[in-house]
Amino acid sequence: MSDKPAQAASVAGPPHRHIRSYALRRGHVTQGQRRAYERWLPTVGIPYSAATLRFDAVFGRDAPTVLEVGFGMGETTAAIAAARPDVNFLGIEVFMAGVGALLKRIEEQQLANIRIIHHDAVEVVRAMIAPDSLAGVHVFFPDPWQKKRHQKRRLIAQPFVGMLASRIVPGGYLHCATDWEDYALQMLEVLAAEPRLRNLHSGWAPGSSNPVATRPTTKFHARGQGLGHSVRDLVFVRI
Numbered sequence: 317m318s319d320k321p322a323q324a325a326s327v328a329g330p331p332h333r334h335i336r337s338y339a340l341r342r343g344h345v346t347q348g349q350r351r352a353y354e355r356w357l358p359t360v361g362i363p364y365s366a367a368t369l370r371f372d373a374v375f376g377r378d379a380p381t382v383l384e385v386g387f388g389m390g391e392t393t394a395a396i397a398a399a400r401p402d403v404n405f406l407g408i409e410v411f412m413a414g415v416g417a418l419l420k421r422i423e424e425q426q427l428a429n430i431r432i433i434h435h436d437a438v439e440v441v442r443a444m445i446a447p448d449s450l451a452g453v454h455v456f457f458p459d460p461w462q463k464k465r466h467q468k469r470r471l472i473a474q475p476f477v478g479m480l481a482s483r484i485v486p487g488g489y490l491h492c493a494t495d496w497e498d499y500a501l502q503m504l505e506v507l508a509a510e511p512r513l514r515n516l517h518s519g520w521a522p523g524s525s526n527p528v529a530t531r532p533t534t535k536f537h538a539r540g541q542g543l544g545h546s547v548r549d550l551v552f553v554r555i
């Protein structure tokens with residue numbers, strides 16, 4: 317099975333061209349991930365479409381909704397969703413093995429408050445997320461794109477940050493984390509320059525705290541620490 321987002325073929329209208337923040341890997345998908353993908357994506361997945369999502373309809377209840385961009389293998393998503401059953405979590409990821417891995421956790425832990433879109437988050441936010449609708453956004457350890465010529469592929473940059481800010485409800489938050497020093501500085505600069513956002517702290521957020529959830533330590537966090545990097549969290553609030 318290809319690693320391409322399964323629902324990409326359903327995109328209506330002319331494609332919007334933008335720089336991809338990911339490289340589509342033909343990463344290994346385990347049997348368990350594939351089984352979970354085939355079994356649960358029809359129920360827990362939301363197909364990409366150019367229509368705005370109604371959170372109450374897709375989650376079957378009226379509750380605050382937090383969006384996670386690039387959830388990887390979903391360990392943070394599952395841990396936070398289990399700790400906050402009163403909150404809806406909408407996870408977006410392009411990597412099929414990651415989608416399968418999170419679906420497996422959802423099945424094993426019986427998590428009812430997660431929905432998944434297997435698609436490019438930039439396109440999803442642009443087309444499917446209504447203005448002033450999200451209680452929060454999580455972007456944890458986005459791909460660092462270290463080489464100078466690749467840095468234009470970083471997610472936490474304009475115009476995506478402006479688009480995200482516009483989708484957060486006033487009082488809601490954007491929480492980013494990275495272990496790459498220069499990306500952390502870029503995040504601080506870009507988020508501070510966004511007129512709809514205000515830093516909740518002066519500079520980095522202490523520990524891994526945010527207003528409503530604690531970010532657990534994951535593989536990327538531990539790997540950064542193993543490389544001797546400092547992990548930086550940033551929490552900005554929508555004005």
Ligand SMILES: C[S@@+](CC[C@H](N)C(=O)[O-])C[C@H]1O[C@@H](n2cnc3c(N)ncnc32)[C@H](O)[C@@H]1O
Binds near residue numbers: 386387409
């Ligand atoms: C370095 S990993 C971090 C994963 C996870 N957040 C964590 O902390 O373990 C970044 C993830 O973002 C995903 N990603 C990058 N750009 C994306 C995009 N535009 N839409 C959806 N997922 C994206 C990648 O496929 C990858 O799984």
